Amino acid sequence: METYGSELPLFLHDGESCFPTGRADSPISLTGPYPGLVSNNVIDAFLLNAERIGHGIEFAKLPDLAQLYAEEGIPLEICPISNQILGYVTDLRDHPAVTLMRSGVRISLNPDDPAIFGYTGVTHDWTAAVLAWDLSLSEVKRLIVNSIEDAGMTDDEKDELMTVWQTEWDEFILRIVEEGAIDSGYWTNPEAA
Numbered sequence: 001m002e003t004y005g006s007e008l009p010l011f012l013h014d015g016e017s018c019f020p021t022g023r024a025d026s027p028i029s030l031t032g033p034y035p036g037l038v039s040n041n042v043i044d045a046f047l048l049n050a051e052r053i054g055h056g057i058e059f060a061k062l063p064d065l066a067q068l069y070a071e072e073g074i075p076l077e078i079c080p081i082s083n084q085i086l087g088y089v090t091d092l093r094d095h096p097a098v099t100l101m102r103s104g105v106r107i108s109l110n111p112d113d114p115a116i117f118g119y120t121g122v123t124h125d126w127t128a129a130v131l132a133w134d135l136s137l138s139e140v141k142r143l144i145v146n147s148i149e150d151a152g153m154t155d156d157e158k159d160e161l162m163t164v165w166q167t168e169w170d171e172f173i174l175r176i177v178e179e180g181a182i183d184s185g186y187w188t189n190p191e192a193a
């Protein structure tokens with residue numbers, strides 16, 4: 001990027017694969033077509049200083065690399081429904097994003113290819129994730145904030161969106177408290193949100 005004089009941030013579509021994990025006799029390396037049968041592009045993306053990764057679900061097989069992404073705060077665009085339709089996960093409850101998120105990797109929820117799958121927006125992905133991953137309110141809030149902070153918008157646009165969202169979020173929290181949804185046991189930690 002420096003060589004070409006480009007300041008465009010690198011948002012790379014990487015680690016969207018279901019290759020089996022590496023074999024003992026074929027360690028992961030930075031060269032070769034599929035060494036260790038783990039796609040290497042998530043390693044390349046880190047070395048290229050990518051600012052954001054599309055998918056990254058291969059990190060479940062590369063915990064040390066996932067830790068590096070966590071430490072650097074490089075966000076992953078997680079696409080639950082796409083991953084299930086395309087067969088990367090058979091059961092959304094087993095999606096690696098939950099473990100990655102709870103071990104410190106920054107993630108947001110995204111639709112990947114909604115036009116191909118016949119829907120628009122991110123509502124379906126959010127519904128699937130909240131139900132399948134048993135997300136707490138504070139986790140939902142974190143995912144939303146990540147989505148805004150890691151978006152490809154200007155800082156002014158992010159500030160504006162954050163202000164609009166915060167107002168609606170506060171109203172939502174007030175509403176579920178007033179409607180007794182907390183007492184029903186569905187949402188368990190409103191104070192953290």
Ligand SMILES: [Zn+2]
Pocket residue numbers: 013016054055112
């Ligand atoms: Zn994709």
